[in-house]
Amino acid sequence: MSNIAHTYYPQSGRLVILGAGESGVGAAILGKDKGFDVFVSDMGTISEKYLNMLQEEGIAFESGQHTEDLIVNADLIVKSPGIPEKAPLIKQLRGMGKPIISEIEFAAQYTDAKLFCITGSNGKTTTTLLTYHVLKQGGLNVGLAGNIGNSFALQVAREQHDSYVLEISSFMLDDMYHFRADVAVILNITPDHLDRYDYKMENYVASKFRMVQNQRAEDYFIYCQDDAETVAALDKHPTAAQYLPFTQEGELSIGAFVDADKNLNILVPNREAFTMNIEELSLQGRHNVYNNSAAGLVAKVQELRNQTMKESMGSFVNVEHRLEHVACIGGVNYINDSKATNVNSVWYALESFSTEIVLIMGGVDKGNDYEMLRDLVKSKVKAIICIGKDTGRIHEAFEDDTDVIVNSASMSDAVQIASHLAKKGDTVLLSPACASFDWFKNYEDRGEQFKDAVMHL
Template sequence: MSNLVVLGGGESGVGTAILGQKQGYTVFLSDSSKIKDTYKQTLIHYNIPFEDGGHTEFKILSADIVMKSPGIPDTAPIIQKLLQKTMPVISEIEFTSNHSTSQTIGITGSNGKTTTTMLTHHLLENGGLNVGIGGNIGKSYALQVAESSYTSYVLELSSFQLDGIVKYAPQIAVITNISPDHLDRYEYKYEKYIDAKFRITMNQTEEDYLIYDADNEATANWLSSNTTKARLIPFSIKRTIENGAYLSKDGKSIVINIDEQDLIIDTENISLQGKHNYKNSMAALIIAKILKIDESSVRSSLKTFQGAEHRIERVLNVRGVEYIDDSKATNVNSVFYALDAMKTPTVWIVGGVDKGNDYSEITELVKEKVKAIVCLGVDNKKVIDFFGGVVDKIAEAKSMVDAVNTAQGFARSGETVLLSPACASFDLFKSYEDRGRQFKDAVRELRE
């Protein structure tokens, strides 16, 4: 009986521990931090041994296989010791796929992957497929394989999850786009981050598909100098695509052309508006077309889909000012799409833990759209230095309530306050979700 050690006691780790036990492994879970009570109770229920607040090295180093949760970097001392022993250290995705015969659709990218994953699942589920959703979203893929019987899974995959795959190959892979993000995990080398994203296709065969953004420079450059066996299906909002998807020249319809079979969708019939969402919709529509989902079901599903929370999410209109929660925007490219979607003068709340941001790509948009900036972070120097000569009004805030109140002071009726931080949240908040919820709470207080 093989020894499985699971590092990390969150959703991914606990799900893997349960699946491992079901598959006959001797399982031990270890977390250097405190495990949440809900996960502890789950482990106790399944009688899975665990520890938190530190690692017992001899137990971990005696494993036959180690599953590392995506939040743990390779530079962590315990991981370094495992790698020196040439111990297999894999991700939940790799471990789970080895114990499942279900089809997977893997979706990665710097931005748009959550929305694309949710929309794809929505289209496929409404189209009659027995389909689960997991990866970086919802219940863990491992737990669902252990407890459910889905024939297909739509998986949102981060670069961290892809770093830990060896043989995993999705039948359909999507790279929504690539822009600099998480460079602190990749030695601040953009090419290493790009390579991590493309691991999604490294094991694909001629029978598989890779769907990608033909407008994205990093993606196009990688494909021009590397090969994949998968069938390439591009999408674009800038040019006509012969076998893939594109936006009509008048911008009024999306055309999906797969194997000379057209599906034309009027953009006004898509619930998610904005150019970035047209791209997300194209990727999902290509998948639906490949899997032969009924056309009438696809059309009705596009109208009813609700987007991801904290992603250009309208909160409230308070005294004529629109408040938009885009807390999920943890990199500059996400902010680009958010600012591009703004139709009125905007007060931009930005800041947090900088991951190596280059703000130059949004300078012109900031000049055009932003009337004032509120910096929300422990260290705001980089934002202030960069935009000091671009925007006249810049203020600092150390709490969300302070940031929202300051933004309200800058905004006038008919304008917008946008939380789109471009940074990680961990200096002042538990997560981007916590940051978004605090923003919404603070906005609701304005209405009282």
């Protein structure tokens, strides 16, 4: 029994994959193994890794173009989440009535593994990795996929897992119709990627709530009761699943909450109650209590032992470039949060520290509204150092809220300035709030340059 209850899509014929990245090549290999005539088409240059994989598998492909005649004859199309609906080719294929689905939707047809699916505007990578860590430590044969790790389709094709933890973005959800999550998690919903949703928040919220479509009475829906957008949308997007909320604003009889003694309590019907002091969690900060609440609820649904949960939630090491501790030099802590590419992520980062902060931020501004950072900047940030070409809006936003705002000429320059402004006990935090591609290849490159500059102080 797969996670798509019936077969809604062709099971043979021509399978066209648009996009030759991790998900696309994985889907191509699964399609080949299932007997499809597979063709992969990518408008860009295919990286060497994926080129080699396609060649080794003997899968037909093209790069640098989409040849219409080789695509419009498809019986089924799997598209990369990065290709927007507005793309002319997608519009044409939709007009022809061609089924266009995501890699996750395609692969779910071919597995009866349990699917633990996590989405949210912020924290989903950390929560996905934490959940995977806890379940693995608990002895489950579990795979990690979606927005992270190896392709879900490739793992379904070539590995056998009893369950998967999937990080799922709104772009993936947009092309998922019959897929069913055994456990669906929505961490939070804040404005992001609105250009893909006609600048309408309700469209973005609806996309996130596709996570709970098709859930049944035996499934679980885990969500944050403190997140206004999520709670407001519950009535509009009902599900048959069992609701498990988590909160830091009071006590619950079912779900996860923090009590007056700072204990995280996890209560799931017909399961042993779990308690752990939040100061024992390896990930600190209010937002990470939310992340642990969600991961803990997934683990408790799976009936993991309390001791196993405590050990794994106390030993987890976070993902690179997300609030990553780089070094302590002269009593100053240097933190790499390069993955914070939106304002909300920076809010979470600032909220994590009780020290004074020298904040390095900037890059390609995606139309950011910095208003939500104002109070935290006023109370915690002693200086802002701008990186990237577009610094004007940061100056405008914060000139009345912090004593020092300066521009830098490079990442190493920014780190040098920060080291002079910070004193013992302070935190130097790279948390850009912006995309990276003006000075850097991507957020990883930005984070690596920061770490390199810190190590050269």
